[in-house]
Amino acid sequence: MQERYELNTPKINDDLLRFPLHTPLWFWLVAGGLASVLGLAGLTYLFVLYFGLGLLGYTDRIMWGFLITNFVFWVGISHAGVMISAILRLAQAEWRRPVTRAAEVMTVFALATAALFPVLHTGRPWRTLYWAFPYDYNRGIWPDVRSALIWDPSAIFTYLTSSTLFVFICLIPDLAVLRDRTRGWQHAIYAVLAMGFQGTSRQWKLQTIAGILLSALILPVFVSVHSIVSWDFAAAILPGWHTTVFPPYFVIGAVHSGVSAVVTLMFLLRKVFKLEDYITPDHFDALGRLLVVVATAWLYFFLMDFYMGMFGGEEAELAVWSLRMYYPPYNVLFPIFIITSYFIPVPVWLFRKFRRNLTVMFWTSICVNVGMWLERFILIVPPLSFKQAFTFLWQDAYSPRWTDWILVIASFCLVTLGVLLFAKVFPIIPLFDIKEGQVLKQELRIGRVRVPAVIRE
Amino acid sequence: MAEHHGATPVTPEEATRELLAKTRTVSTLWLLILGVLAVVGLVALIIFAMGHPTRAQWGYVMSVLAFLLGATQAAPIICFITRLAKGYWSLPIRRVAELFYVTGLVTTPLFLVMVAQLPDWTNRPTIWTNWKGGPVFYDSVFMIGLALTGLAMLYLTGLPDYAEARAMGDRGIRARLARGWMGTPRQWQALNAVLVTLGAFYLMSYVYFHLFITSDFAMSLVPGWKSSVFPGYHALSGFQAGLGLTLVTAALIRKWMHLERYIPMDAFWGASKLLLALSLLFFYFTWSELILPWYGRQPNEIAYLTLLMFGPYKDLFILSAALNWLIPWWFLIWNPIRTSIAGPAFVGAIIVVGNLLDRMRIYLASWSVADVPVGAHLDADHLPPTTYPGILEILIIIGAISAVGFCYMLAMKLMPPVSIWEFKTRLLLKVERPFLAHHEVAVVAKPR
Numbered sequence: 032m033q034e035r036y037e038l039n040t041p042k043i044n045d046d047l048l049r050f051p052l053h054t055p056l057w058f059w060l061v062a063g064g065l066a067s068v069l070g071l072a073g074l075t076y077l078f079v080l081y082f083g084l085g086l087l088g089y090t091d092r093i094m095w096g097f098l099i100t101n102f103v104f105w106v107g108i109s110h111a112g113v114m115i116s117a118i119l120r121l122a123q124a125e126w127r128r129p130v131t132r133a134a135e136v137m138t139v140f141a142l143a144t145a146a147l148f149p150v151l152h153t154g155r156p157w158r159t160l161y162w163a164f165p166y167d168y169n170r171g172i173w174p175d176v177r178s179a180l181i182w183d184p185s186a187i188f189t190y191l192t193s194s195t196l197f198v199f200i201c202l203i204p205d206l207a208v209l210r211d212r213t214r215g216w217q218h219a220i221y222a223v224l225a226m227g228f229q230g231t232s233r234q235w236k237l238q239t240i241a242g243i244l245l246s247a248l249i250l251p252v253f254v255s256v257h258s259i260v261s262w263d264f265a266a267a268i269l270p271g272w273h274t275t276v277f278p279p280y281f282v283i284g285a286v287h288s289g290v291s292a293v294v295t296l297m298f299l300l301r302k303v304f305k306l307e308d309y310i311t312p313d314h315f316d317a318l319g320r321l322l323v324v325v326a327t328a329w330l331y332f333f334l335m336d337f338y339m340g341m342f343g344g345e346e347a348e349l350a351v352w353s354l355r356m357y358y359p360p361y362n363v364l365f366p367i368f369i370i371t372s373y374f375i376p377v378p379v380w381l382f383r384k385f386r387r388n389l390t391v392m393f394w395t396s397i398c399v400n401v402g403m404w405l406e407r408f409i410l411i412v413p414p415l416s417f418k419q420a421f422t423f424l425w426q427d428a429y430s431p432r433w434t435d436w437i438l439v440i441a442s443f444c445l446v447t448l449g450v451l452l453f454a455k456v457f458p459i460i461p462l463f464d465i466k467e468g469q470v471l472k473q474e475l476r477i478g479r480v481r482v483p484a485v486i487r488e
Numbered sequence: 489m490a491e492h493h494g495a496t497p498v499t500p501e502e503a504t505r506e507l508l509a510k511t512r513t514v515s516t517l518w519l520l521i522l523g524v525l526a527v528v529g530l531v532a533l534i535i536f537a538m539g540h541p542t543r544a545q546w547g548y549v550m551s552v553l554a555f556l557l558g559a560t561q562a563a564p565i566i567c568f569i570t571r572l573a574k575g576y577w578s579l580p581i582r583r584v585a586e587l588f589y590v591t592g593l594v595t596t597p598l599f600l601v602m603v604a605q606l607p608d609w610t611n612r613p614t615i616w617t618n619w620k621g622g623p624v625f626y627d628s629v630f631m632i633g634l635a636l637t638g639l640a641m642l643y644l645t646g647l648p649d650y651a652e653a654r655a656m657g658d659r660g661i662r663a664r665l666a667r668g669w670m671g672t673p674r675q676w677q678a679l680n681a682v683l684v685t686l687g688a689f690y691l692m693s694y695v696y697f698h699l700f701i702t703s704d705f706a707m708s709l710v711p712g713w714k715s716s717v718f719p720g721y722h723a724l725s726g727f728q729a730g731l732g733l734t735l736v737t738a739a740l741i742r743k744w745m746h747l748e749r750y751i752p753m754d755a756f757w758g759a760s761k762l763l764l765a766l767s768l769l770f771f772y773f774t775w776s777e778l779i780l781p782w783y784g785r786q787p788n789e790i791a792y793l794t795l796l797m798f799g800p801y802k803d804l805f806i807l808s809a810a811l812n813w814l815i816p817w818w819f820l821i822w823n824p825i826r827t828s829i830a831g832p833a834f835v836g837a838i839i840v841v842g843n844l845l846d847r848m849r850i851y852l853a854s855w856s857v858a859d860v861p862v863g864a865h866l867d868a869d870h871l872p873p874t875t876y877p878g879i880l881e882i883l884i885i886i887g888a889i890s891a892v893g894f895c896y897m898l899a900m901k902l903m904p905p906v907s908i909w910e911f912k913t914r915l916l917l918k919v920e921r922p923f924l925a926h927h928e929v930a931v932v933a934k935p936r
Binding site for chain 1: 613776
């Protein structure tokens with residue numbers, strides 16, 4: 032880390048607790064705007080419930096469209112938290128400190144939003160319970176454990192529970208600070224949440240051990256969630272879906288989009304909350320370098336999927352790839368997807384100058400997620416167009432309706448509102464982590480140069 | 489990470505003197521033994537080839553080639569990755585890994601022999617579509633390119649050390665190899681840039697080369713086998729075995745050449761975490777390779793799964809899973825094992841053996857059905873029996889591995905087993921300081 036600001040404890044407390052303890056006017060305006068969109072989406076879904084799924088632009092063959100694409104996309108975004116927080120914590124990457132909590136919080140809200148979409152997609156959400164849980168023991172009616180409808184809820188709720196726990200454990204020391212700085216009902220709530228944390232050495236030790244243990248334990252869950260989501264597709268014997276690379280390809284794609292979303296979020300947090308002393312160009316530089324590696328690994332898996340599509344020379348497989356690449360609207364979407372996911376951002380991120388340019392990083396991160404959303408769409412929808420050799424029509428493309436668009440836009444608003452509300456109630460940058468970073472910070476003199484250094488255990 | 493062995497600190501001058509002196513202590517007896525074994529292996533290969541063996545019998549030669557291509561050629565990649573990620577824990581073992589670049593001298597000729605054994609290519613599934621010359625021409629070009637890049641990197645990474653030898657009065661081959669290296673800032677910048685660029689190229693080539701190996705030398709020979717995760721699995725298990733091999737070699741060199749002060753436990757500790765991650769990934773990729781075809785239950789999928797995992801090579805599959813995943817995982821989750829020298833080295837040895845067995849499983853199985861006519865289907869109930877090695881195959885395997893050992897030890901006569909310049913870098917970047925209640929903590933610098 033090249034840029035280091037001298038941050039003392041009072042300054043850290045003042046800067047990072049400003050928003051939770053004081054409410055500016057813009058907060059109400061933004062939160063109100065986002066809530067309005069969500070209200071509109073709620074109304075739209077009531078229409079869908081009343082008139083049926085026909086309002087969502089599905090056809091007889093393409094029964095998985097925007098909603099499932101959106102589900103996969105948000106599960107992908109949710110991989111940011113563990114990647115940034117757990118893996119970088121285990122790897123003792125110092126630059127992670129200001130980034131972790133925002134990533135973890137985004138994980139929780141992205142996952143909750145993702146979990147909503149398969150339920151909406153069923154058209155009769157209340158019946159989802161019948162499919163996912165045993166409901167009549169006497170008659171021996173059990174959910175079908177071979178069904179993705181069982182795998183997904185199991186994986187997602189395990190991940191959601193562990194991610195929430197992870198956020199909470201890492202929040203406890205900061206909750207104690209909030210408890211000590213508030214009065215009245217706020218104090219009472221923070222006191223309950225802080226669970227008596229007083230900062231004794233035993234409490235710190237337990238908190239640290241819990242963080243490390245959770246980091247390690249959450250990793251298998253992190254990998255399994257998107258692997259299981261990929262099996263929703265790959266376990267079906269459908270050309271274009273039934274391919275063994277899907278699990279790692281989905282996971283690395285999720286990390287790619289998730290870490291990019293963290294870049295977007297960090298840019299916005301820095302601007303909105305004026306956190307220039309905490310979120311520095313160094314953090315964007317480090318995230319940029321991480322993204323080069325992740326994006327290249329993602330491209331590798333994409334190419335493996337592509338090469339093996341070509342490898343067998345099977346007619347059906349070639350037809351799906353041909354549809355993805357040469358037939359409208361996919362022939363337009365496919366180049367946009369590949370260019371925005373890799374060929375624009377990665378060459379830019381190779382240059383340090385651009386990695387440290389926050390505006391460039393912001394727009395390239397947006398670019399990646401446009402591409403990654405399209406990737407999911409292209410992976411999911413074209414293979415469904417291929418149903419039977421004699422009946423499929425290339426022209427019969429999936430065409431989303433206004434209802435689809437509103438629900439997709441609303442999902443972005445829901446995650447944004449979730450993160451905003453969290454930041455209003457809790458510090459979005461971990462105070463204790465920043466303070467620890469200040470303590471461990473050192474410098475070494477090498478020749479005539481002073482080099483940033485850090486204490487290692 | 490603090491030093492845990494209480495070894496006395498080394499000064500830069502002492503390091504230069506001592507490490508250069510180590511190049512003279514390379515055992516001539518071992519060189520001779522390995523050289524003889526390599527020659528015996530070569531003779532065995534010639535006799536074997538003259539006997540017109542079936543393709544199934546070539547499976548053992550292919551297995552050892554794939555093992556060497558994976559493990560020994562992946563080992564140096566660890567240096568590139570840790571160099572890029574500023575993982576300074578790996579500085580003491582980087583040279584141990586980099587010396588494996590010499591493997592190209594053994595694998596390239598062996599590869600050219602094996603590429604000539606592939607069956608007729610007409611109408612076989614391939615990633616080369618209808619390109620003329622594929623796979624024989626393109627694969628061979630890639631192999632030669634990979635080997636040459638590796639040798640170039642080995643030379644470049646040794647440049648500052650040759651110059652040190654020259655400065656110490658060496659007037660032999662090392663002084664000539666040092667050429668005009670004076671250690672100017674410009675030269676250092678150029679060296680770092682070239683090592684990163686060539687390293688990235690080598691890594692990409694290695695990964696793509698595994699796509700070619702797996703598709704041309706395994707999948708295309710087995711009717712119905714098409715697995716998009718398999719090239720990634722092959723490359724990843726190569727990395728895993730490469731790191732395992734580096735740890736075993738580092739532990740042996742440390743012990744036999746008395747390099748305790750130069751190869752500290754930190755390096756094993758850092759590497760063991762990576763090895764644990766790779767072992768878990770091995771399981772993940774194997775599981776992905778297995779679960780989807782098993783779940784799909786298409787006849788061709790069941791047939792190739794039976795061939796590779798549940799049929800004649802079931803024992804090798806179980807052993808491979810145990811040695812590459814289960815045992816490493818079980819050992820490496822324990823901190824006392826990770827923070828030792830013997831623990832990671834032992835696990836590394838297990839993984840190396842496991843990797844060789846895994847390659848045997850893959851290539852014995854696929855080469856056993858290489859003569860099934862193009863377009864025919866594999867019948868899971870009528871698969872060829874297990875191919876067992878004869879004395880010639882055993883000698884070839886021993887000979888190929890010995891040839892690598894021979895080249896490695898020969899290279900050690902020129903280059904110290906611990907890179908002098910990287911060791912000096914480590915001395916600059918890591919110090920110990922008193923801190924709070926601790927007596928001393930390690931402070932690690934992270935320059936840009």
